[in-house]
Amino acid sequence: MVLIDGKAVSEQVKQEIAAEVADIVAKGGKRPHLAAILVGHDGGSETYVAAKVKACDVCGFKSTLIRYEADVTEEELLARVHELNENPDVDGFIVQLPLPEHISEQKVIEAIDYRKDVDGFHPINVGRMSIGLPCYVSATPSGILELLKRYEIKTQGKKCVILGRSNIVGKPMAALMMQKACPGDATVTVCHSRSRDLVKECREADILIAAMGQPNFVKADMVKEGAVVIDVGTTRVPDASKKSGFKLTGDVKFDEVALKCSFITPVPGGVGPMTIVSLMKNTLLAGKKAIYK
């Protein structure tokens, strides 16, 4: 069994990006600039955004963190989005989700200029990805593809089962894995809460991608001998023994599943670190105007 070390790969990719940025800047080019809007003080969001800012430093990007209190109006937030759209110094930006309930996340996402939408959530980027056109691919699916690529995991013709049909993981992951590409070209099945034969489908998977957000959902008896298991789950489960008071827990019962796998991602340290790296990759593309002019 090979433990897929997302942390190590993510460090490597960041070094590659940093080298490219240094090269761009040395040649008189513009240093890529990522801006992030953070609304309120949600613990998870604070952690993610701080990690993104830190990753920008490592990659040699300029970063700007814009904070609003949770009572910011939708209007104010949209005005700021438009300002960032117009600001030529900002290559890409994100609005950290979730947003407070009085603000429409969809409205905010669609207000972002798709050419700066490095999260890849704008319908134009979602649509272009589905059709197979160049675009900003959203972070988690893109990070998983990168892991498959770096570990040289064959996907062509393989049975790939995806648990979960969220807009940010399950659906785009399915679109990418069925694409005529490498990684890709797999026979893709998407299972979800309404699936009748979910366990049977899982047992047939050569590649199992768990993204339901249900801690320890995937047990050993649901996994085929030799399968590749990618765990996207990151639920905070209360744990008094931890200083933070919780333990990040994946969708896969790691201890028992790991014994049967050919490859497996741990939680934490698997897919998680890769999502931030994907955002960095998109920011580099945005800085280079590699996808949109």
Place this chain on the structure above:
Amino acid sequence: MVLIDGKAVSEQVKQEIAAEVADIVAKGGKRPHLAAILVGHDGGSETYVAAKVKACDVCGFKSTLIRYEADVTEEELLARVHELNENPDVDGFIVQLPLPEHISEQKVIEAIDYRKDVDGFHPINVGRMSIGLPCYVSATPSGILELLKRYEIKTQGKKCVILGRSNIVGKPMAALMMQKACPGDATVTVCHSRSRDLVKECREADILIAAMGQPNFVKADMVKEGAVVIDVGTTRVPDASKKSGFKLTGDVKFDEVALKCSFITPVPGGVGPMTIVSLMKNTLLAGKKAIYK
């Protein structure tokens, strides 16, 4: 076995649309207006466009057919697209595909204002469909959903296998069938030319949607007893006994598969007539500005 009569359903839907249009016009509203651009004289395209114009008549729509010879430049065509985008009398329009090789289909599709893109091919509509937002759903998948609905075929939790991963049928069909909706909510598997266990997957399907464009590909031994079989194939196979010189042939070996099915669509007369009706439904939505203002 129930033969799904796409022709009858399509006539019924057209009558429903015509009644609604009559009502709109009686109340002083605007008669929906569909424009179609046809380039060259491809036999299939001529037939499809003629059928679309005829369907507009039945539905009470205004229609405009714009013809170009096959040597029209991309520039000219794009200029016309922009003109139609700006024309307030045109509610929706299509550019009949395929286009001659010297014209980029993707460029033309993306030039169409997504609010008038009643074919549902623009990345914004593709992306919105994937996310589950209101949009113009492309004609063939939308027509299939309508058939499933009218024949009250249950899809929730069922295993739906889709053969083919084209941008206009396989991929959107997969997105729609996995959506939390009715029809929808199915466990969806997409198979294609690279799939290793395609036959096995087919045999497990409660609903099998064949859209590979390979005449008579699906045989009886690939279909589970009692399955629902939807045949999207429409290949022109040479047939000297026909006046046209060809016979429209589906992806399913109808005679032998029909004996095992609970429901099946014939070719012709199944999915085909529904695709035009879907375009009519989108045009009505465009006329009413029901999706985009």
